[in-house]
Amino acid sequence: MFKVVLIKGDGIGPEISDAVVEIFDAAKVPIQWIEKKAGLNAIDIAPNGIPDDTLEAIKTYQVALKGPTTTPVGSGHKSVNVTLRKALELYANVRPAKSLPGVRSRFDNVDLIIIRENIEDTYGGIEHHQTSDVAQCLKLITRPGSIRIAKYAFEMAKLYGRKKVLAVHKANIHKITDGLFLKCFYEVAQEYPEIQASDLIVDNTCMQLVVHPERFDVLVLPNLYGDIVSDLCAGLVGGLGVAPGGNIGDSVAIFEAVHGSAPDIAGQGIANPTALLLSSFQMLQHIGLHKTKQRIENALIQTLKDGIATRDLGGNENTKEFVSAIIKRLEPPFENEFIEPAPLRIKSELLKTHKDVVEYCHGVDIFVENPTGVPNMPQQVGKLKLKMISNRGTKVFPGPQPNIWLVDHHRCRYIATDEDDNFINIGDDEIFNLIREVSASGIKWMHIEKLQLFDGEIGYSKAQGE
Numbered sequence: 001m002f003k004v005v006l007i008k009g010d011g012i013g014p015e016i017s018d019a020v021v022e023i024f025d026a027a028k029v030p031i032q033w034i035e036k037k038a039g040l041n042a043i044d045i046a047p048n049g050i051p052d053d054t055l056e057a058i059k060t061y062q063v064a065l066k067g068p069t070t071t072p073v074g075s076g077h078k079s080v081n082v083t084l085r086k087a088l089e090l091y092a093n094v095r096p097a098k099s100l101p102g103v104r105s106r107f108d109n110v111d112l113i114i115i116r117e118n119i120e121d122t123y124g125g126i127e128h129h130q131t132s133d134v135a136q137c138l139k140l141i142t143r144p145g146s147i148r149i150a151k152y153a154f155e156m157a158k159l160y161g162r163k164k165v166l167a168v169h170k171a172n173i174h175k176i177t178d179g180l181f182l183k184c185f186y187e188v189a190q191e192y193p194e195i196q197a198s199d200l201i202v203d204n205t206c207m208q209l210v211v212h213p214e215r216f217d218v219l220v221l222p223n224l225y226g227d228i229v230s231d232l233c234a235g236l237v238g239g240l241g242v243a244p245g246g247n248i249g250d251s252v253a254i255f256e257a258v259h260g261s262a263p264d265i266a267g268q269g270i271a272n273p274t275a276l277l278l279s280s281f282q283m284l285q286h287i288g289l290h291k292t293k294q295r296i297e298n299a300l301i302q303t304l305k306d307g308i309a310t311r312d313l314g315g316n317e318n319t320k321e322f323v324s325a326i327i328k329r330l331e332p333p334f335e336n337e338f339i340e341p342a343p344l345r346i347k348s349e350l351l352k353t354h355k356d357v358v359e360y361c362h363g364v365d366i367f368v369e370n371p372t373g374v375p376n377m378p379q380q381v382g383k384l385k386l387k388m389i390s391n392r393g394t395k396v397f398p399g400p401q402p403n404i405w406l407v408d409h410h411r412c413r414y415i416a417t418d419e420d421d422n423f424i425n426i427g428d429d430e431i432f433n434l435i436r437e438v439s440a441s442g443i444k445w446m447h448i449e450k451l452q453l454f455d456g457e458i459g460y461s462k463a464q465g466e
C-alpha cells in the first residue's frame with residue numbers, strides 16, 4: 001500500500017477530490033489516503049491555512065494530492081500554495097499540456113511538458129521603492145537553482161523517453177541573469193548527449209507555440225516566463241479544466257490542478273474533476289504505478305471520446321455522472337500491475353552543484369535620487385573614477401544628452417583602473433569613502449551594487465550605448 005496525503009482544500013476542492021478518490025477506489029489502486037486539512041477549512045486551526053500536522057504529514061509521506069484552496073483577497077492568510085512551495089523547497093513545477101479527444105481546442109496534436117523553476121527569479125518578492133518615481137524588483141537567478149532545474153528537465157526527459165529539451169529565456173536582454181540560466185542549461189546538456197538541447201527567446205517561443213505547438217517537447221523556463229507560458233499552453237489544449245500540475249522537491253512532491261477553488265460553482269455538483277485526475281496521473285508516475293495510470297487514462301479518454309463531459313467542456317454531465325462514466329469504462333487491473341513500481345523521481349544527489357570561482361571587485365554602481373536632471377557627481381574619489389551615468393538604462397553622461405524622459409533615479413558607475421586602463425581590485429574602504437563623499441555633497445543615494453569579475457567573466461550588465 002502507498003500512503004499519500006490527501007488535501008481536499010475548499011470551494012470545489014472536496015467535490016473534485018472525492019471524484020478522484022472514487023475513481024481510484026474503483027480502479028483498486030493500492031493507495032491509502034492520509035487526509036489532512038489546508039486552506040479556508042483550516043484557518044480555525046492555523047491562521048496561515050496550513051496546520052502543522054498537514055506539513056508534517058507531507059514531509060513524512062512525501063507525496064500529496066491537493067485540491068484547490070482559496071486565497072483571501074486583501075487581508076487574510078498568504079497563498080497556501082506559495083507557502084507550501086517555499087516551506088518544502090518545491091523547486092520544479094511540472095505542467096504537461098496534452099490534447100485530449102473530445103475536448104474542444106484549437107489544436108489536437110499537442111503533447112509537451114513545461115518545467116518551470118518554482119522558487120527564484122522575481123518571485124522572491126524582493127521589491128523596493130527607490131524614489132517617489134521608481135520602484136524596483138530584484139530578479140535573482142542562481143547557478144545552483146539553474147543547474148538543478150536543467151538537470152531535472154533532462155532527467156525527466158530521459159525517464160519519460162522524450163527527445164528534446166528547450167531552454168526558454170530572454171538572454172539577449174537579460175544578459176547576466178538569463179545568460180546564467182542559459183549557460184547552466186548548456187553545461188548540463190553536455191551530460192545528456194542523447195537528448196537534443198536547444199534554446200529559444202521567450203517571445204519567439206510564444207509565437208511558435210500558438211502556430212506549431214506540435215513541434216515542442218520538453219521546455220524548461222525560469223519562474224516568471226514559466227508561469228506565463230504554462231498558462232498559454234493550458235489554453236492550447238482546452239484551458240483550466242484540463243490543466244494538471246506537480247510541484248516537485250528533492251524528497252516531497254505535491255500534485256494539484258492548475259485551476260482554483262471556483263467559488264462561483266462550489267457545492268453545485270457540476271465541477272470538472274479532469275484536471276485533478278490528470279494531476280493524479282502525474283502522481284501515479286511519480287510513485288511508479290505506470291500501468292495503473294495508463295488504465296485510468298484509457299477510461300478517461302474513452303469517456304471524452306464518447307462525448308461525455310462536464311459543462312465547462314461543453315458537455316451535459318454533472319460531476320457524479322462524469323465520474324460514473326469513467327468508472328464504467330475502467331478495465332480490471334492488469335496481471336502484476338501493482339508489483340515492482342518504478343518511481344519516476346530524480347535522485348537529489350544528481351542535482352548537487354558547486355563551483356569555486358575567484359572573484360574581485362573593481363568598481364561600484366551607486367544609485368542616487370535627483371529630480372532636477374543629471375546629478376553633479378564627484379569625478380573621482382580615491383581610485384574610483386566616474387565613468388558613466390544612466391537613467392532607466394540609457395547613458396546620459398558623458399557625451400551628448402539623449403532626448404529621453406528623465407526620471408529621478410540615476411545609476412552612477414565608478415570604476416577603478418590603473419594608468420594603462422586595467423581594472424584594479426578595490427577594498428570596501430574605497431567604496432565607503434565614495435559613499436561618504438556623495439552623501440556629504442548633499443546627493444541622496446539609495447543603494448549600491450559592487451561590480452565584480454568572476455574568473456574573468458563580468459558579473460554585471462553594461463549600460464546601453466557603452
Ligand code: NAI
Pocket residue numbers: 012016067068069070071072081240241256257258259260261262263264265270271272273275312
Ligand atoms: P478559478 O480557477 O477558481 O476559476 C476561474 C473560472 O473557471 C471560474 O468561472 C470557475 O467556475 C471555472 N473553473 C475552475 N475550475 C473549474 C472546474 N474544475 N470545473 C468547472 N469550472 C471550473 O480561479 P479564480 O476564481 O481566480 O480563483 C478562485 C480562488 O482559487 C482564489 O482564491 C484563488 O486564489 C484560488 N486559487 C487557488 C489555486 C490552488 O489552490 N492551486 C490556484 C489558482 C487559484
